[in-house]
Amino acid sequence: MKSNNKKKGMELFINIFPFISLIVVFVGFALLSGGRTLDITNCRKIFEQSFTLLLVAGAAVFLLSQNCLDMSVGAVIGMTGVVAALVSKINIPLAFAAALGVGVLIGLINGILHGVLGINAMIATLAMSFILRGLLLIVCKSGTVGIAVKMYDLDQVGLKMAVCVVFLVGAWLFFQFHSYGKQCRAVGAGETAAVQSGIHIAFIKIISYVFMGAAAGIAGFFTVIRTGAAMYNTGNMAEFDILIALILGGMPINGGADSKFRSAVIGVLILGILNNGMVLLGLDTYPQLITKGIIFILVLAMTFTIRNKINRDKKMA
Amino acid sequence: MEHEVLLDIQHVSKSFGLTQALKDVSFQVKQGEIRGIIGENGSGKSTISNIIAGIYGKDEGVIRLNGKELRAATAVEAEAEGIALIVQEIGTIGDISVASNIFLGNEKRFVSKGFINHREMNREAKKALEMIGVSSIAPEDRTDRYNLEERKMIEIAKAFYTHPRLMIVDETANALSSHGRGILYAAIEEVKKYGGTVLFITHDLEELIKICDSVTILRDGVYIDTCYGSDMRINELKVKMVGREMSDHYYRSDVEGSMGEQVVMRVENVFTSMLKNVSLELHEGEILGLGGLSDCGMHELGRLMFGLDQPYAGKVTCTGTDQGLKSPVQAIKRGIGYVSKNRDTEAVILQDSVKNNVCLCSLDKISKLGFASPVQENRFADQWIQKLKVKVNNRGEYVASLSGGNKQKVVLAKWLGRGSRILIFDCPTRGIDIGVKEAIYHLMEELKEQGHAILLISEELPELIGMSDRILIMKDGKIVCETMRGPEITESLLIKEMI
Ligand SMILES: Nc1ncnc2c1ncn2[C@@H]1O[C@H](COP(=O)(O)OP(=O)(O)OP(=O)(O)O)[C@@H](O)[C@H]1O
Ligand SMILES: [Mg+2]
Numbered sequence A: 001m002k003s004n005n006k007k008k009g010m011e012l013f014i015n016i017f018p019f020i021s022l023i024v025v026f027v028g029f030a031l032l033s034g035g036r037t038l039d040i041t042n043c044r045k046i047f048e049q050s051f052t053l054l055l056v057a058g059a060a061v062f063l064l065s066q067n068c069l070d071m072s073v074g075a076v077i078g079m080t081g082v083v084a085a086l087v088s089k090i091n092i093p094l095a096f097a098a099a100l101g102v103g104v105l106i107g108l109i110n111g112i113l114h115g116v117l118g119i120n121a122m123i124a125t126l127a128m129s130f131i132l133r134g135l136l137l138i139v140c141k142s143g144t145v146g147i148a149v150k151m152y153d154l155d156q157v158g159l160k161m162a163v164c165v166v167f168l169v170g171a172w173l174f175f176q177f178h179s180y181g182k183q184c185r186a187v188g189a190g191e192t193a194a195v196q197s198g199i200h201i202a203f204i205k206i207i208s209y210v211f212m213g214a215a216a217g218i219a220g221f222f223t224v225i226r227t228g229a230a231m232y233n234t235g236n237m238a239e240f241d242i243l244i245a246l247i248l249g250g251m252p253i254n255g256g257a258d259s260k261f262r263s264a265v266i267g268v269l270i271l272g273i274l275n276n277g278m279v280l281l282g283l284d285t286y287p288q289l290i291t292k293g294i295i296f297i298l299v300l301a302m303t304f305t306i307r308n309k310i311n312r313d314k315k316m317a
Numbered sequence B: 001m002e003h004e005v006l007l008d009i010q011h012v013s014k015s016f017g018l019t020q021a022l023k024d025v026s027f028q029v030k031q032g033e034i035r036g037i038i039g040e041n042g043s044g045k046s047t048i049s050n051i052i053a054g055i056y057g058k059d060e061g062v063i064r065l066n067g068k069e070l071r072a073a074t075a076v077e078a079e080a081e082g083i084a085l086i087v088q089e090i091g092t093i094g095d096i097s098v099a100s101n102i103f104l105g106n107e108k109r110f111v112s113k114g115f116i117n118h119r120e121m122n123r124e125a126k127k128a129l130e131m132i133g134v135s136s137i138a139p140e141d142r143t144d145r146y147n148l149e150e151r152k153m154i155e156i157a158k159a160f161y162t163h164p165r166l167m168i169v170d171e172t173a174n175a176l177s178s179h180g181r182g183i184l185y186a187a188i189e190e191v192k193k194y195g196g197t198v199l200f201i202t203h204d205l206e207e208l209i210k211i212c213d214s215v216t217i218l219r220d221g222v223y224i225d226t227c228y229g230s231d232m233r234i235n236e237l238k239v240k241m242v243g244r245e246m247s248d249h250y251y252r253s254d255v256e257g258s259m260g261e262q263v264v265m266r267v268e269n270v271f272t273s274m275l276k277n278v279s280l281e282l283h284e285g286e287i288l289g290l291g292g293l294s295d296c297g298m299h300e301l302g303r304l305m306f307g308l309d310q311p312y313a314g315k316v317t318c319t320g321t322d323q324g325l326k327s328p329v330q331a332i333k334r335g336i337g338y339v340s341k342n343r344d345t346e347a348v349i350l351q352d353s354v355k356n357n358v359c360l361c362s363l364d365k366i367s368k369l370g371f372a373s374p375v376q377e378n379r380f381a382d383q384w385i386q387k388l389k390v391k392v393n394n395r396g397e398y399v400a401s402l403s404g405g406n407k408q409k410v411v412l413a414k415w416l417g418r419g420s421r422i423l424i425f426d427c428p429t430r431g432i433d434i435g436v437k438e439a440i441y442h443l444m445e446e447l448k449e450q451g452h453a454i455l456l457i458s459e460e461l462p463e464l465i466g467m468s469d470r471i472l473i474m475k476d477g478k479i480v481c482e483t484m485r486g487p488e489i490t491e492s493l494l495i496k497e498m499i
Helices: A001-031 A040-065 A071-090 A092-114 A121-139 A148-156 A157-179 A179-189 A190-198 A203-226 A236-246 A262-280 A286-316 B045-052 B073-081 B096-104 B116-129 B149-159 B178-193 B203-209 B234-241 B297-304 B328-333 B343-348 B354-366 B375-387 B403-418 B434-449 B461-467 B491-498
Strands: A144-146 A229-231 B005-016 B019-030 B034-038 B058-067 B081-086 B164-171 B196-199 B212-217 B224-227 B262-269 B276-282 B287-292 B311-317 B336-341 B422-426 B453-457 B470-475 B477-482
Touching: A001 A262, A001 A286, A040 A071, A040 A121, A040 A157, A040 A179, A040 A203, A040 A236, A040 A262, A071 A092, A071 A121, A071 A144, A071 A203, A071 A229, A071 A236, A092 A121, A092 A148, A092 A203, A121 A144, A148 A203, A157 A179, A157 A203, A179 A190, A179 A203, A179 B354, A190 A203, A190 B343, A203 A229, A203 B276, A236 A262, A236 A286, A236 B019, A236 B354, A262 A286, B005 B196, B005 B403, B019 B196, B034 B045, B045 B081, B045 B164, B045 B196, B045 B422, B073 B081, B081 B149, B096 B116, B096 B149, B096 B403, B116 B149, B149 B178, B164 B178, B178 B196, B203 B234, B212 B234, B212 B262, B224 B234, B234 B434, B262 B297, B276 B453, B287 B297, B287 B461, B297 B422, B297 B453, B328 B336, B336 B403, B343 B403, B354 B375, B375 B403, B403 B434, B434 B453, B434 B461, B453 B461, B461 B491, B470 B491, B477 B491
Parallel strands: B019 B224, B034 B196, B034 B212, B081 B164, B164 B196, B287 B453, B287 B470, B336 B422, B422 B453
Antiparallel strands: A144 A229, B005 B019, B005 B058, B212 B224, B262 B276, B262 B311, B470 B477
C-alpha cells in the first residue's frame, strides 16, 4: 500500500515538475533582478527571443514522441534564412515560400533517409547538418547575406503573435486529437506493435520530418527578419535548445504515450526566462552555457530515474 | 520427510493502486508435491508467484520456506533460497547469448582473473540444456534468434539447472507445443523425484489433473479451496473458479463443417525460408484450423498472410485484387486482422493505455478527417472493454498492469472493434481462462455466422478439433494433411500426421 502511494506521488511530481520550474525561474529572476524581468518591454523581448524556438519545438514534439531526433534543425534554419534573404530582393512573399519550400525539401530527405532507408535518425540528420553548414559557408563567403530593406516591415510583434498562436494551436490539435499525433505516440511507445496495428511507420516519419523542416523554414524566415542578415552560423545549436526546452517542459526522453504537447510551450518559456534573466543579471556567455548545461543534465537525470522507477513495477507484471 | 511442509503462506495481501490483487491468502504446500494453482484471469496467480520469487513485495502476511521466514527482496535472493520462477511472459533477454541468460546474475562462477570465461559458461549452459533434453539450442547464439517456444525451453533449463527446492511454473505450457510440454512435464517430474516442490499455474484443467497432486483455487484474489488427488474433478473445479455453473461443452456443437462459396483469401505456391510450396484457400464463413509442431511453419504462414513477411516466390491475395499482399497497412485495408502469438512485444503496446490500444487500428473509423473526439474514443473503447469483459479499473490504465489473460482480451477487442472480415488468430486463447475462452469460442461462431473468415493457428488440438470447419496440418514447412470437420477426427489421428 505504502509503495503505491509513493508511486502515485512520483507520478504527480513528474507531471507538475515543469510548472514548478516555470514558477521558480519566473519568480526567482523577478526577485533577483528587482522586478526588472517583469517590465513590459522585457517581456516582449523574451517573446521575440523565444518565438522561433517555439515554432521548432512545437514541431519537434511530433518527432521526439516517436523517439526520433532531428540534429539538423539549426542548419536548416541557417539555410532557409540565407535563402529567404537572397530571394527577398526579388519578392518578399516569394522569399517566404522559398524558405518554406527548402525546409520541406530537406525534411523530406531526412524523412526518407531515416524512414525508408532505415539509417539511424541521429546520424542521418547530423550528416545533413554538416552538408548544410558546408553549403552555407560557400554561399556566405563574404560573411553575411543582408535582407531587402522592405522585409524589416514584417518585424512586428503582432504578426509574430498571430503566427505563433495559429501554429501552436494547430499543432496541438493535431498532436492531441488527430490520428497522426496518436500514431506518433504509439510508434514511440512500441514500434513493433504499432506496425502490426497498421501504422505506416515510414509515412509517419516522413511527414514528421517534413513538418519539422517546414517549421524550421518559417523559423529561418523570421530569424533573418530579426537579425537583418543571414550568416553561416545562423540558427546554430537550435537542435540542442529544442532538446533542452522539451526536457525542461516534461517530455519523456524516449517519447511514447506520456508525451504532451505542452512540454514545448512550457519548456521554451522556462528556457526563455532563464536566458533573459541570466543576461539581465550580467552573466557572461560562457557561464550561461555552463549553467544551461548543468540544469539540463540535472533535470534529465532526475526525470529519467523517476520515470524508470514508475515504470519498473509495470514492466515486471 | 515426504510430509513436511515446504511452503507456508500466511495471510498474504497485496494491492496495486485500486486493485487488490490478493486478499488474505493462506495455504501450505508439502515437500515433493506438485501443486496446481488455478483461477480466472486477474485472480492473482501471477501476483502470488511473483511475491514468492521476490519480484514483488507483499503488503501484509508471512511466507515461510521450510519453517524459516522468507525475506527475499529480489529474484536473485530468492534463487539463493532455492526458488526458481518460470514467468508467464518472455523471461529471457533477447540481445544477449543463451548462456548469459541461463547464468544471468550468476556470472561470478565463471570469472577468472577478472574476466568471464565464456567457453566454460557455454559448456555449462549446454549441460543445462541437455539436462532437460534440449539439444537444438546453441548456448553461444543470441537469444532473440529463437522463437517463443525455444526461449521458454531456455528458461526451463535455467530453472532446472539451479536444482530448486521450489519451482514455480506460471502459465508456460500453453505457449508450448506437445513436444515442449513433454520436456516441461519431465522437468517437473524430476523435481518431484528429488523431493522438490512445484507450483504449476495453468488454465488447462485436463493438463492440471494429469500432472498435479493437488490444486489450489483463487478467485478475485481470495483463496477458495484446495483439492487433493481424486477430489480434483473438472466440473467442480470450474464451479469453484468462476463461482457459477459452467456448461459442459464450450466448443461448437454442430457436427458437420460448413463454409461459404466465396474464397476470401488465397495463398498460392508460397516459398520462404520456412515454408515450402504452401497453398491454401480461406472461405467466407469458415474457421480454418492450422496445426502442427511449433517449428512446422504455421506461425510464419500467419505472418505472411498479414503482409509482415514477403515470400521468395508465390503469392498471397485477397478477393477483388490480383495484387500480392505487401504490408500490414495493406492487409488491414483489405480487412485482415492479426493476433500475434507474441503478445507483449507485437500485439499490444504495454506502455500505453487500454483505450489507446483498443482504438489504435480503428482510428480511421472513429474519426472524421482524422480527428476523433475524446468522447467518441471513450465510447468505442468502453464498448469493447465491456463486450470482452476486460478486467480493468479504468480505460486509461496501462496495458502493462493487466494480467496476462486481460492483455489478450485487449488484443481481441482491438481487431473485433475494427470489424476485420478476415481474422488470423495465432493462439488466440493463450493464457485465457475458461470463462473467457467460452466467450471467445462463442464469438468465433458468431463471427463465422456473419460471414467472417477465421484462420485459427493453434497448438491445442482439442481447440482445433472443436472449432474448425476444416483442419490443415503442417510439417516441416509443408501442408501434409487436410480434413473436414467430423466426429471421426481425433487428437491421435492429427498427432500421427504432425510427427
Ligand atoms: N504491476 C501491476 N500494476 C497494477 N496492477 C497489477 C499489476 N500486476 C497485476 N495487477 C492486477 O492485479 C490483478 C491480479 O493479476 P495477476 O497477474 O496476478 O492475475 P493472474 O491470475 O495471473 O491472471 P492471468 O490468468 O490473466 O495471468 C489483476 O487485476 C491485475 O490487473
Ligand atoms: Mg498471470
